[in-house]
Amino acid sequence: MQFNQLKKFLGVCLLGISFVSLQAQGSGQNTTRSPFSNYGFGEWTQNNFLQSNTAMHTHSGYYSYSLYNPATVGSIRYTTLDIAGNYKEGVVKSGDAGQSFTGGGLNYLSLAMPVWKHIQKKVIGYDSSKKSKIFRYIPHGAATSLVLKPMTTVGYQYFIDNASPMPNRTAHTGSGGVNVFQWNTGFRFGNRFQVGYGLGYVFGTLKDNSLFSIIDSLQLGLVEDATSVIVRGVQHQLGFLTSFKIDSTYHKFGGSYEIYSGMTGAENRMARSLEYFGGYTSIRDTILNVSNSARAFDMPTAYGLGYSFQFRRLFSLSLDYRKQIWSSNPFFDTKGKYTDRSDYGVSLVIHPSDEKAASERKMKLPIRFGYMLSNTQQIFSSGGAEHQIQEQRLSFGFGLPLIQRYYDNSVITNMVNINIQYLQRGVTGTSLPSEQYIVVGLGLQLGDIWFAKRKYD
Numbered sequence: 001m002q003f004n005q006l007k008k009f010l011g012v013c014l015l016g017i018s019f020v021s022l023q024a025q026g027s028g029q030n031t032t033r034s035p036f037s038n039y040g041f042g043e044w045t046q047n048n049f050l051q052s053n054t055a056m057h058t059h060s061g062y063y064s065y066s067l068y069n070p071a072t073v074g075s076i077r078y079t080t081l082d083i084a085g086n087y088k089e090g091v092v093k094s095g096d097a098g099q100s101f102t103g104g105g106l107n108y109l110s111l112a113m114p115v116w117k118h119i120q121k122k123v124i125g126y127d128s129s130k131k132s133k134i135f136r137y138i139p140h141g142a143a144t145s146l147v148l149k150p151m152t153t154v155g156y157q158y159f160i161d162n163a164s165p166m167p168n169r170t171a172h173t174g175s176g177g178v179n180v181f182q183w184n185t186g187f188r189f190g191n192r193f194q195v196g197y198g199l200g201y202v203f204g205t206l207k208d209n210s211l212f213s214i215i216d217s218l219q220l221g222l223v224e225d226a227t228s229v230i231v232r233g234v235q236h237q238l239g240f241l242t243s244f245k246i247d248s249t250y251h252k253f254g255g256s257y258e259i260y261s262g263m264t265g266a267e268n269r270m271a272r273s274l275e276y277f278g279g280y281t282s283i284r285d286t287i288l289n290v291s292n293s294a295r296a297f298d299m300p301t302a303y304g305l306g307y308s309f310q311f312r313r314l315f316s317l318s319l320d321y322r323k324q325i326w327s328s329n330p331f332f333d334t335k336g337k338y339t340d341r342s343d344y345g346v347s348l349v350i351h352p353s354d355e356k357a358a359s360e361r362k363m364k365l366p367i368r369f370g371y372m373l374s375n376t377q378q379i380f381s382s383g384g385a386e387h388q389i390q391e392q393r394l395s396f397g398f399g400l401p402l403i404q405r406y407y408d409n410s411v412i413t414n415m416v417n418i419n420i421q422y423l424q425r426g427v428t429g430t431s432l433p434s435e436q437y438i439v440v441g442l443g444l445q446l447g448d449i450w451f452a453k454r455k456y457d
Contacts, residue, residue: 031177032155033092033101035433036378036389036425039336041299042154042177042206046343046372047107050084050397050443051354052415054345055318057254060194060241061354063413063445065186067108067147068304068322069256069399070196071239074186076143079113084417084443091368094433099157105150107441112145120190148372153177154206167215178204178231186239193242197447200235202260202299221284222274233263233299250310256322260299267292300324300341300377313364316352320345325449339388341377345370354445355413356401363401363413370395382430389432395421397441417443 037043048067052059056068059074064082072433092099111439118140125134159171181200186196205228212223239256271288274281304322324341348369356363381387397419419441428432 004422031086031088031103031105031150033090033099033103033157034174034425034435035092035094035156035158036435037154038156038172038174038208039378040338042174044152044341044376045107045150046393047149047151049082049108049110050419050441051366051368051399051415051445053318053347053349053368053397053419054074054320054372054393055306055308055347056319056320056322056343056345057239057256057304058241058252058308058320060252061323063354063415063447065112065145065184066254067110067149067182068237068258069239069241069254069306070198070237071186071241071254071256073112073143073145073184073196074141074188074194074241076112076114076145076186078447080111081446082108082110082112082443084108084441086399086439086441088437088439089179090435090437092433092435095431101437103155105153106148107443108149110145110147111220114141114143115185117141118193120438123174130191138190139188140190142185143188144183146197147180147182147184149176149180151180151202152204160238161215169213169215171211173209173211174207176205176207176228178202178206180201180235182235182237184237192244194240196237196239196241198235198237198239200237202231202233202235202263204231205229206231210326222276223271223287224274225269225271227267227269230266230268230294231263232265232294233453234261235259235299236261248312248322250308250316252306252308252310254306254308255301256304258302260301263297263299264294266294268296288296298327300326302314304343310352313353313357316347316349318345318349321349337379337386338377339379341375343374345371345372347371354399354415360387365401366399368395368397368399368419370397376425380427380432382427382432387427387430387432388426389425391425393421393423395419399445413445414447415445417441417445420442 025376032043034043049064051064052066057382059066060072062077063080065072086107087104089102120138122136123133124136127134154176156174159169161169180200182200183197184198186194188194190410208227210225237258241254243252268291272286273284275284302324306320308318310316322343325339350367351364372393376389376391378389400416402414421439423437
């Protein structure tokens with residue numbers, strides 16, 4: 001495939017993902033239809049690079065890194081644009097009732113680039129036959145990235161019927177979510193140790209709309225109660241990554257720590273009486289219109305550890321653990337009960353390297369398998385007992401490398417990443433709602449030849 005044809009193909013894919021994502025974001029984040037998202041900050045998206053799979057702390061390469069550990073940014077060698085979106089379809093069941101859902105949205109948008117490199121020249125011996133010193137060259141460097149991603153998403157629709165004082169119904173609809181715009185920087189000290197720091201601006205809106213009506217008597221009027229909470233704050237991430245080699249095996253240990261500061265929420269509420277006539281709804285009167293000043297609240301602190309084992313360039317196996325501390329509830333949510341959240345992940349990748357080896361005629365396709373078990377932060381009562389909501393994610397994905405040789409004989413990798421995930425949420429053997437989704441993710445990784453000026457056609 002010629003370079004210009006490659007650019008056109010990737011450009012069309014990029015525009016397609018952007019269009020679908022913007023359409024989905026236009027009506028809220030549109031990535032869930034979960035009754036559990038009615039609590040706290042909504043459903044945590046667990047978004048990470050499709051290349052990372054479930055490896056939250058140790059995935060690092062020349063083109064990609066992990067969104068959970070800023071130290072992995074230090075491995076970046078090429079300016080890389082990465083964007084991914086998803087299509088989600090599933091069903092929510094409660095007893096004999098069910099509700100289907102189709103939606104999707106943006107997974108992440110990232111631009112990463114190397115910003116500093118230094119080769120340390122160290123004397124390790126003396127060659128008496130040549131009468132010269134023996135040197136070892138130790139590479140150091142730094143890279144930075146800008147990332148936009150949804151952190152939580154809200155989406156639910158349900159109604160509650162009451163018989164007193166007369167048959168009535170209250171329908172609830174929720175939308176929105178919390179996003180984060182991150183600036184991550186990773187430093188690489190030699191080939192064994194990396195550290196990183198990430199600073200993020202947290203923003204978003206959580207919306208709830210309630211509509212009260214008398215069943216079969218809409219002419220008596222309706223009452224709408226709309227509440228929104230505007231969230232603002234700052235996220236801080238710290239991370240480390242250490243790597244070493246033993247014979248033909250490569251080992252990585254990574255860790256992260258995440259805290260928030262200056263988190264505020266401004267709650268706005270409007271209640272109106274509505275008139276229904278001839279199939280049209282009009283506003284009769286405004287009952288309440290209150291805009292509260294921003295109040296401080298806490299976001300959960302999180303920490304995690306990960307280990308990765310890789311054999312040559314054949315396969316890698318990663319294990320991860322992450323914990324969120326839900327010690328306090330947000331001030332605007334008094335209806336939920338919470339406990340600490342724990343996430344356990346395992347990832348197997350065949351052909352894990354994201355760059356083409358000089359000895360390879362063609363770059364081999366990376367094939368990725370992942371599983372994540374989450375004991376979420378939410379607790380609900382059913383059958384006289386309390387249950388912690390459990391979430392399971394099973395994924396399969398692969399990458400389609402698009403190799404381009406540049407005029408100076410350097411080789412740059414672009415890649416189309418595809419991921420298919422099965423998600424299940426709920427508690428078996430209870431009357432609580434259960435959810436099942438299929439999520440298809442499509443991502444583009446564009447290496448820095450995309451940004452380079454052509455010298456030869």
